[in-house]
Amino acid sequence: MTTIHGFLFDLHGVIADSWQYHLKSWQTVAQELAVPWTAALATRLPGMSRADSLTTILASVGRENDLTPAQFQAMTDHENDLYRQYVAAMTPANRLPGVTAFLTELQQADYPVALASASTNAAAEIERLGLTAVFDKIVPAASLAASKPAPDVYLAAADLLHLAPSACVAFEDTVTGVQAATAAGCITIGINANPLEPVAAMLPGTHALSLATVRRVLAPQVVLAERP
Structure with missing residues (x-):
């Protein structure tokens, strides 16, 4: 388990x-x-x-x-x-459906999060989206030896949380992203209307994100740690 x-x-x-x-x-x-x-x-x-x-x-x-x-x-x-x-024109309105509620849920449950993006503009985008307080751990993409589908960004993201990749759920919406997260050893959930492989589970879109949904789609092989 x-x-x-x-x-x-x-x-x-x-x-x-x-x-x-x-x-x-x-x-x-x-x-x-x-x-x-x-x-x-x-x-x-x-x-x-x-x-x-x-x-x-x-x-x-x-x-x-x-x-x-x-x-x-x-x-x-x-x-x-x-x-x-x-x-420069982005605002919090550019967040995808369901993202704000899910991130709030993770914060309230005290789960650590990190951003695993290959974009060198990631920190600026997160600031424009009003999520700097949530994502205080962002992988510096310019420091990576290889981009997705190599596992580097997810290995670095897990390291930022001081966790093994196998103790992390990764959310990805592309083939190369899924390959990167899976190669790193993360439990990967694909977010796409079309099937992605290899993943532990699929969600049709970000609107479906919630802790209850994550528990359901990963059960019974994977469980979420109980937070204090």
């Missing part, structure tokens, strides 16, 4: 629907590079690092070797600048 002591959250698609802003930024970049923007790219990019996203866009037309390292860096910096303009 596995006992859960902490909770780890992805940011984009789990706390806020901010991936839409990354996709808008990447669409602009693709247009500037004369790369057709497709539904396949919009589906593949969520969960990827900035470098992997640009590589995927270029590879979609067989141009992954077109840019020099300096040009590549300039283009990823350009996407980040575009994205930060969207971040």
